Amino acid sequence: MADIADLANEQADYHLQVALGRHKRQGAKPSADFCVDCDDSIPLRRQQSVPGCETCISCQELRERCR
Template sequence: MATGWAGDGAVQDQIDATVDDAVSRARRQLRTGPGLIRCEECDVEIPEARRKAVPGVRLCVACQEIQDREHASAAIFNRRGSKDSQLR
């Protein structure tokens, strides 16, 4: 059942597009190639197991956790608007 100007699958299409955008953004952030032997932030040696597991690694685990927390706190918003805003 369509309501207003939205088609029958509009909400699911919006969800799919948001997920696709997030996956694309994550893939663009992946590094490739050989990783660093020492962390570029604190100069601690990066273990060989981490270098093998994470291609293009540049940070030690501790610095990576700090960076992940900082990026997680950044406000992420839905460019397409929330469901509530569409119902008004």
């Protein structure tokens, strides 16, 4: 019988696999040149380090805080 730590580890593993799958799918498309939220340009360094990104850093931080 699984204890609470085992259940927590299973949940964490599940969420990790979902996130990795999402990341792989996003990697198939190019990063946006301009943020879809504020229309500011996305720095080339961010575009290269986060394949498939659609938002600038500020808007991404705001999205993550609002989740």
